Amino acid sequence: KNQVEQSPQSLIILEGKNCTLQCNYTVSPFSNLRWYKQDTGRGPVSLTIMTFSENTKSNGRYTATLDADTKQSSLHITASQLSDSASYICVVSEKGGKLIFGQGTELSVKP
Amino acid sequence: GAGVSQSPSNKVTEKGKDVELRCDPISGHTALYWYRQSLGQGLEFLIYFQGNSAPDKSGLPSDRFSAERTGGSVSTLTIQRTQQEDSAVYLCASSLATRTAYGTQYFGPGTRLTVL
Numbered sequence: 001k002n003q004v005e006q007s008p009q010s011l012i013i014l015e016g017k018n019c020t021l022q023c024n025y026t027v028s029p030f031s032n033l034r035w036y037k038q039d040t041g042r043g044p045v046s047l048t049i050m051t052f053s054e055n056t057k058s059n060g061r062y063t064a065t066l067d068a069d070t071k072q073s074s075l076h077i078t079a080s081q082l083s084d085s086a087s088y089i090c091v092v093s094e095k096g097g098k099l100i101f102g103q104g105t106e107l108s109v110k111p
Numbered sequence: 112g113a114g115v116s117q118s119p120s121n122k123v124t125e126k127g128k129d130v131e132l133r134c135d136p137i138s139g140h141t142a143l144y145w146y147r148q149s150l151g152q153g154l155e156f157l158i159y160f161q162g163n164s165a166p167d168k169s170g171l172p173s174d175r176f177s178a179e180r181t182g183g184s185v186s187t188l189t190i191q192r193t194q195q196e197d198s199a200v201y202l203c204a205s206s207l208a209t210r211t212a213y214g215t216q217y218f219g220p221g222t223r224l225t226v227l
Contacts, residue, residue: 036154044146044154091154101218 003027004092006102014110017080021105023073023090031093035064035075038087038104047075047088080109113137115219117203123225124193132188132222136205140217143186144206145178148221149199157201160186193226200224 004025013019025033032051036044048057048064050073057064061078077084090102116135124130136143145157156170160180171177175193180186190197200221 034154044156046154103217 004090004100004102006088006090006105008105009103010106010108012108012110013080015080015082019077019080019107021075021077021088021090021107023075023092023102025071025073025090025092025100025102027071027092027094027100029095030068030071031095033064033066033073033093034091035062035073036089036091037084038089044089077107082109082111085109115203115205115217117201117219117222119222120220121223121225123227125227126195127192129189129191130193130224132190132201132224134186134188134203134205134219136184136186136203137217138184140205140207141183142206143180144204145186145188146202146204147199148202149196154202157188190224193224195226198224198226 004023004027007022011019030052032049034049035047037047038044047059047062050057050064050066052068055066063076064073066073073090075088085108087104087106089104092100094100115137118133122130134143141162143160147155147157157176158165158168158171158178162183163180165178175191176188178186178188186203188201200223202221203219205217
């Protein structure tokens, strides 16, 4: 069964600290993997998208990595800010377009 | 079932017809979201409900799109006078989010809409 699992489920960090969110998947055949940031009640904002051949992609303070061999991805946030508090969702696309969603990691950044 | 359900799973319609998509959220979840994913595109936010009210309708792409939620539970997304560009997978998600808490979103399987 194709699945996407994210960890941790929730995370609290102090402003200025770094953190790493994990996404493990069993989706096959794999097309691409996206990380989204979503504030409550708002639409998700795409942070990164990576295909099979890409290992790392950065977007400002966000850096995503992908290991297609171990089927693992991580999202690293550097020098966290209060505005980083949100849900972070990992979404994996099968070839053919079907989406498999992770349940998200809730990040709270405290002053 | 314990998860979010959507119906129909697939819908093929002719251009100009109206369609209704249904979402049954997880019981007790107060927040409900509609999204769509067009071929090759990212996840597009459409509308968010907190209870029966929709504080954010900014994602609806045109006035042909409307959504309602009754009894704080089932929601329907209606597309009037469908166009070919409306073809997409329409996803629904629910969560326990309140106005101050985020909540984990649980996604339904989606409705694949094809407009001929």
